[in-house]
Amino acid sequence: MTKNLSILGSTGSIGTQTLSVCEKLGINVTALTANSNIGLLEQQVRRFKPKLAVMGSESLALDLKQRLSDMDVKVSYGLDGLCEAAAEESADTVLTAVVGMIGLKPTLTAIAAKKNIALANKETLVAGGSLVMKAAKENGVMIYPVDSEHSAVFQCLQGCPDKKMLKKLILTASGGPFFGRSYDSLKDVTVEQALNHPNWSMGAKITIDSASMMNKGLEVIEARWLFDVPVENIDVVVHRESIVHSMIEYNDNSVIAQLGVPDMKIPIQYALTYPERYPCDVGVLDLSQVCTLSFYKPDYDTFKCLRACKRAMSVGGTATAIANGANEEAVRLFLDRKISFTDIGDIVWDSLDAVGARQITCLDDVLTADKAARDFVKSISR
Numbered sequence: 520m521t522k523n524l525s526i527l528g529s530t531g532s533i534g535t536q537t538l539s540v541c542e543k544l545g546i547n548v549t550a551l552t553a554n555s556n557i558g559l560l561e562q563q564v565r566r567f568k569p570k571l572a573v574m575g576s577e578s579l580a581l582d583l584k585q586r587l588s589d590m591d592v593k594v595s596y597g598l599d600g601l602c603e604a605a606a607e608e609s610a611d612t613v614l615t616a617v618v619g620m621i622g623l624k625p626t627l628t629a630i631a632a633k634k635n636i637a638l639a640n641k642e643t644l645v646a647g648g649s650l651v652m653k654a655a656k657e658n659g660v661m662i663y664p665v666d667s668e669h670s671a672v673f674q675c676l677q678g679c680p681d682k683k684m685l686k687k688l689i690l691t692a693s694g695g696p697f698f699g700r701s702y703d704s705l706k707d708v709t710v711e712q713a714l715n716h717p718n719w720s721m722g723a724k725i726t727i728d729s730a731s732m733m734n735k736g737l738e739v740i741e742a743r744w745l746f747d748v749p750v751e752n753i754d755v756v757v758h759r760e761s762i763v764h765s766m767i768e769y770n771d772n773s774v775i776a777q778l779g780v781p782d783m784k785i786p787i788q789y790a791l792t793y794p795e796r797y798p799c800d801v802g803v804l805d806l807s808q809v810c811t812l813s814f815y816k817p818d819y820d821t822f823k824c825l826r827a828c829k830r831a832m833s834v835g836g837t838a839t840a841i842a843n844g845a846n847e848e849a850v851r852l853f854l855d856r857k858i859s860f861t862d863i864g865d866i867v868w869d870s871l872d873a874v875g876a877r878q879i880t881c882l883d884d885v886l887t888a889d890k891a892a893r894d895f896v897k898s899i900s901r
């Protein structure tokens with residue numbers, strides 16, 4: 520079990536739930552990071568007493584240092600600070616819960632420092648999956664999924680003696696708030712409607728990604744890297760109740776699923792305690808209360824983001840970093856009410872035409888593709 524944990528993005532939805540798991544299990548916290556939420560980070564540092572705390576900017580770091588002047592804690596900032604937290608000496612595991620591909624360099628830094636990774640930050644694998652998986656193999660570190668679908672697949676795989684027997688992965692998707700709607704009817708939806716997820720309470724960016732189904736596209740790519748399964752063997756099925764968190768199908772057509780109430784504390788805890796299990800502070804699943812589990816095919820015409828991610832995956836190289844970078848910018852513009860909801864899918868799709876994909880040989884290839892995608896989005900939204 521993880522004994523000493525650094526948490527990147529400790530003030531977010533996953534970060535705060537991770538801290539409650541740590542408290543329950545007595546896991547020692549070695550580093551905590553936030554972007555701008557200084558009040559919450561101060562409270563977390565006082566409670567969990569890490570060696571290092573990181574803020575998004577120098578001025579916020581100076582402010583935090585001042586607020587914590589009665590405590591023995593180092594304060595850093597920015598991307599260098601995130602990397603410092605990722606490599607913090609006493610940590611054995613780093614839980615990556617920042618939002619966006621800003622998490623890629625810190626994740627590679629943690630792997631190089633031989634830390635196991637509990638990975639929530641899916642954009643990291645979408646942008647630079649080949650680099651991350653190669654580095655993990657070379658350094659002999661484990662990458663444990665925190666994302667609920669990937670944790671479900673990981674749990675189902677525990678009984679798989681040989682990966683050759685595995686036929687496919689079946690990722691479930693809630694379908695979000697706009698399930699059953701047509702593309703045209705989504706043109707005028709508001710930010711508030713898109714942020715109103717039926718089953719999960721999450722950060723703003725992933726909530727918009729769930730509404731556009733970009734989240735499921737990102738997860739198909741994430742699964743491809745985590746489990747080394749070709750993208751043609753990864754299916755998506757819409758499952759409105761979010762009780763079946765994902766499935767695997769064997770070559771004899773037997774399907775194994777992982778079920779539970781929709782609560783991220785289960786996958787967070789399993790990533791930190793694997794292979795052991797401990798009692799968890801979540802509701803018990805009562806199927807007689809749920810009554811019905813429904814499943815549908817995804818609508819690839821309305822949810823263009825999902826189609827774009829599959830296309831990016833088949834192009835390969837930096838194409839997934841391009842789709843991801845374009846989406847990060849498009850979601851920001853939508854949240855700022857500068858573009859419409861359906862523009863997000865159009866932009867992600869068009870970014871794949873506008874920015875040429877290349878092979879990935881190093882981190883710079885990914886960073887260059889990401890920047891080109893963001894520049895493309897900025898150029899069309901001016």
Ligand code: NDP
Nearest residue numbers: 528530531532533553554555556617618639640641721722
């Ligand atoms: P939140 O927006 O709630 O939290 C994000 C965290 O990252 C916060 O601590 C935030 O700091 C910090 N952060 C944001 N931007 C930056 C930046 N530029 N530099 C450094 N730190 C930054 O997100 P979630 O917790 O919902 O999601 C985190 C990751 O986990 C995402 O990749 C998401 O896709 C993935 N995930 C989330 C799930 C969920 O249930 N929430 C489920 C599965 C995966 P501050 O608070 O100061 O802004």
Ligand code: MG
Nearest residue numbers: 666667668738
């Ligand atoms: Mg998920």
